[in-house]
Amino acid sequence: MSRRPLVSVIVPSYNRVKYIEQTVDSAFSQSYSSIEIIIVDDGSTDGSFELLRRLEDSGRIKLLTHPSHENKGQSKSINLGLLHSSGEYISILDSDDFFAPHKIEQQVAFLEQSPDVGMVYGQGHAVDADGRFLFKVPDDNHAETSDPNILLLDCYMALPGGSLIRRSVFEKVGMFEESFRAGQDHDMALRIMEEFKVAFLPEVAFFYRKHGESISANGLETRWRTGMEILERARKRYPYRNRTIRKRKAVINYRLGQVYWKCGQKRRSIGYLIASGFLDPIRAGKVLLGSKS
Template sequence: MKPLVSVLTPAYNRAAFISEAVESVLNQTYDNIEYIVIDDGSTDDTYNILQEYEDTGRLRLLTHKNRQNRGQSASLNLGLKAATGDYIVILDSDDRLHQDKLQKQVEFLEQNPGIGMVYGQAMAIDEGGKELFPIPPDNHVEPGDPNRLLLDCYMALPGGAMVRKTVFDRVGFFEEDFRASQDHDMVIRLAEAAPFAYVKGTVFYYRKHDDTISSQGLERRWRAGFEILNRAATRYPYKRSTLRKRRALLHFRMGQVYWKQGNVGRSAIHILLAGFGDPVRAVNVILGVEKPN
């Protein structure tokens, strides 16, 4: 028997893209799939579109009680509780999978029983589907070190990875208190719990939108980043240099946010803390040698 793959898609107001995401799962070359879509209280036509798919028996549609909007983490947790597969894949509702993704990643994990998570490349696309660039770049090499992943946040869990259900069972659920950066929090917890690997090649298409995150949204993201870092430091023996450099990067990002908000004083404090925490990287950023991740 082929292993069962549970694919989870949290969906909120993505009527323009949800059919494309769903079809990319239903048209996989791998056929032993349990597809669970969680509508997070959509107010556009997303829920109606998903109901039509459910009526055909091609996916299972879940909602929160009274069709409340509870956020991506709560939606994914609802899906994880319902999932029965050997492997878990998460796909955002505006992205799409490469048709061979499940087949290739199942084969890899079946051949490498000591690996808990495998990921591949995303191909960034614009709103119309035009291909832009690969993420990570073609020269990417995975060191298999949680320190590197915590520091640079380079892996896309939604779309890019396939994870053994036993590893998810070990690390628990997504943190519902986070309304931003919950994916980064989960991926480093997974990396702490089991070895992970990278296989070059496009496995999904990541849609880049023209709309930008508000300064309030960015502030929420980087504040969550500090909490994620603090929790990581208590769970796993990260290098002190990793923790220091990640904290410096978060201060740099907060400095950018406050600068855009016109709060020069608070911005300066965070920029100074970033420089003290990682002076080499600070100089490289100033000189344009490196762009912070």
């Protein structure tokens, strides 16, 4: 490429001392050199903040934190990084994930040649805590339709590290929703696709960790209740098909039913499971027959 636009890599970081250096290295060693790396520490207490300060002293990163080093959540951390970034393109990377070596170069080249596309994303490879391959998201046969209805039903993108987004997109759709402590990536992807064409570049873009640290029951409840709020906001913003709204409600009710069942709240669980069955009886039948989880 004759033009080398600046890319801002924004990393929200919280208590990832074991992984954060590899994350930074994967951005710093990209085959594309016109990059600024902005790390927003979200009140870490495990020594990762001190490690990041040393990386800042070496000139490798720009380090930001919230007032009084408070924990404010991932969305607020990403937004702080966005406000202090200068790049024409934005890439967001979780603090325990890492880029493929040519990710930025390939995606910048694609967007430079595709002015009608607001966001491009690639394939993510899930890895375990030691970096061993687990599975791919999306799979090798994936094709992007840029239809928000499909994305609302199933967040099939490996986000956020797999994508590259034009700064002008954020200027149109706004920042990450700071009231969400889960699902903010799905919410943002929907808002982008409602306004812009989105494309899939079939190259490995990044690697994301699947930890042994399981999400608590409270965390899962928060995730799916937030999912219902994301759905309601999406319905008010964009003319989604009624069938899409109904099927997504069915999935969320089913997942909440699962959460409450595992917590021993059987009566509460059954109410959500029945609601899910009424909203999408075909899917409910498949679940009962064991062909769908």
